[in-house]
Amino acid sequence: MNFETVHYDIEGVATAVRVIGKGPAVLALHGAATIEGTEWARGLADRFRVYLPYHPGFGDSAEAPHVTGMQDIIIHNLHLVAALDLDRPHLLGHSMGGWIAAEMAVVAGERFGKLVLNAPVGLNDPDHPGADLSAIGPEALPGYLSHNVDVALRYFPGGAECPPLDTFLAAREKEARALGNIVKAHGMGHPNLGRWLSRIPNETLIVWGEKDRMLPASQAPIWEKRIPNARTLVVPEVGHFAMQEDPRVVTAIGDFLAG
Template identity: 55%
Template structure:
């Protein structure tokens, strides 16, 4: 059964920005990764205790196009402006997955006073040569599901299987659109920032770094690098899970929720 979200729209600097919302309680702003193919149903795992807000980035998912985006700094500015528009009555938690983890890192470092706790799930962005992430451009499309989840059947449910031509066409169009915007986000430095450790040092908020032990896209060997750079961080290593850790191991969301509520 599909998760039932509220849908809210905002005009943020001329970009139609769609925020999916579910649940009640303290707000949690969740920033998705470099594509929206897996959807946002994972948010239901936090909605029993929190008001979960999942915006689509400019040029991604449900939000409008954003031809002005020229790098991650534009995304961070967009989210600072969205926070103003949301006018939340209490300080939200911040959570980011993959590229959204990189985004959350820069956002929290520049505006740490606007957030309570920070959760980084398999975050991209560090670009450490000793612990390299997989170059997505080097993967054949047919190989991608096996890099997204340790149990490939979990990832495959989000991909066309040849039985629904209309879905396959939408999927291709969505990936092309998101890929074009992603290319502009990555144009300055690739999938990360050369000084991201300096950003991490500024995040004094309580933080939780979540990673699947079998992540083939961004290796879990990066975990110590993140935790050492964050002044106040804990580790949640999920054994046997890949990059899509929240979809592959939904019980992880209870542990995340316990951290946020604690």
């Protein structure tokens, strides 16, 4: 089964969406970079039609200098759901994509089916801090992304799933600009996000790698407590890239969505 790429003009932003599979729709939102690609979605494609949009300024989507915070991304994605003509798709988000998915469910949860949050950022809980990215050198970063560092190394220069060096560097530069626009207002989260989560009506699965060095799994109970209909799956021996590191994580997500 192969990916296809479709393109939409969303309020003036040329937006690319990777699509694979057949079945009920799943809208899957990537994190603060596209380094890990979309191959993991093949694990859902036998049961679902998975839509993997690139956020404005990421991947093959055009830059959007008008973005001044996460609210612009939320509205963009709600317009995208309408453009895709999706009827209550399931919503899945990883890392920053989990933050996006959570806020989308807060404001428009009735438009979606089930919700999966894989190691979501956004809460900035001082008792369970995430890694300080400014203190992590490029050579150390793969070890923060996966417990088995060889998995993350596939996506870095020299790795089997990494594009040529100039393409890789250009993508990181472009995505760093886009990320800067999103986090300029409140950083990697919102100070009131914890107050909003009680509005999420969707049945929710919170997934976390037990060995996540980027964002500790000790945050998972906070999300579960604040989302009314939530449960947690903590996966042993995997890190922040849980879906890439252990295909059984993707299977478990599919079982939850299909159940």
